[in-house]
Every structure is written in C-alpha cells, then in structure tokens.
Amino acid sequence: MSVTKTVRIEAEMNDSFQVSADIRGHKVFIDQPAGGGGQDAGPTPLEYFLFSLAGCIATIGRVAAMQKKIELKRFAVSVEGDYDPAGLLGKETENRSGFQVMRVTAEIEADCMSSIEKQAFLDEVCDRCPLHDNIKMSTAVVHTLAE
Incomplete structure (x- = not known):
C-alpha cells in the first residue's frame, strides 16, 4: 500500500x-x-521552475542509476521553456500564461551505455520524476484565501 x-x-x-x-x-x-x-x-519564479524540473530529473537519475548499478559519471540536465509574457502582464493574448513548450536535454556519461540505452534510461527517469509528471499530466491546483 x-x-x-x-x-x-x-x-x-x-x-x-x-x-x-x-x-x-x-x-x-x-x-x-x-x-x-x-x-x-x-532567480525569477520561472527560472526556479525550470531549475526544479532539471534538479528533479537529475536526482531521479541518480536514484535510478544506483538501483540499476550504473556508474553515472555525469548527468547534466538543461531545461528551457517558451512563453508569452503578455498574459502575466495582464495584456490580451491568444496564448496561455504558462510555458507553451519546455525542452529537456540531458547529457549522460556512463560506461558501457549505448545511445539507445541512454535514451531509454532518460525516458524511464522522466517517467519517474514527479515534477515531469505534474507538468506532463493535468494536476488539480486549488487556491484559497487564508482567513
């Protein structure tokens, strides 16, 4: 359970x-x-958001590597996102306020791993990452005013 x-x-x-x-x-x-x-x-909130995603992916990468007994020599994660700032400035826009797309790029150095194995490892890591999941899937966000 x-x-x-x-x-x-x-x-x-x-x-x-x-x-x-x-x-x-x-x-x-x-x-x-x-x-x-x-x-x-x-950093700005948007920078922290991207950093949080990169940090979560890297952390889950270390956990997964330890579980699979992979000697991970280097795991560098780069995240960038595109957004239209008009929404957060209160201006009219056809776009939503958040990132329209986010791109995650990882550099993995580990002995005896082919490019295909590295991609499969990255796919698994991203599937296990809670922040990646929250961004990829719809998550309820409830906001209330404190009394």
Whole structure:
C-alpha cells in the first residue's frame, strides 16, 4: 500500500518583488532582474521552475542509476521553456500564461551505455520524476484565501 506525503513551503513577499522562504533551514529568494523592477537577489519564479524540473530529473537519475548499478559519471540536465509574457502582464493574448513548450536535454556519461540505452534510461527517469509528471499530466491546483 502506498503512502501519500505532503510537501509544504511558506513564502512571503517584502515591499519590493523579492519573495523569501526558509525551507528546512535553507534561505531561498525569488526576485526580478533589476531591469524588471527587482533587486536581482535571486532567480525569477520561472527560472526556479525550470531549475526544479532539471534538479528533479537529475536526482531521479541518480536514484535510478544506483538501483540499476550504473556508474553515472555525469548527468547534466538543461531545461528551457517558451512563453508569452503578455498574459502575466495582464495584456490580451491568444496564448496561455504558462510555458507553451519546455525542452529537456540531458547529457549522460556512463560506461558501457549505448545511445539507445541512454535514451531509454532518460525516458524511464522522466517517467519517474514527479515534477515531469505534474507538468506532463493535468494536476488539480486549488487556491484559497487564508482567513
């Protein structure tokens, strides 16, 4: 029987664009570039989103490699996404606000793995990655106003 876990974070915005959180003792910041009104104290939410996907894929890659006894020498993940900023700026657009497409590219260095085996490994890793799953599949997002 599987057990469902809940992951929770709390973030707060100060008087500018900077958003901070203390996550398990790790101080993290989101901000906008100076040219966008922020202080450039951290990555933007979109950059963190892409970084989170890359980090999740890389982490699951390490777990899968350990399970399969693959000596993973290098696993580099690049993620890029295309979006139309008009929606987040409140301007009319035919596009949705989110990324229209995201591209994940992985470089895998491991002894005795052919290109076909590396692609199959990457496919399995992406299928196992919770963030990849959330992006690929429809996930309910519920928002409420705190009382």
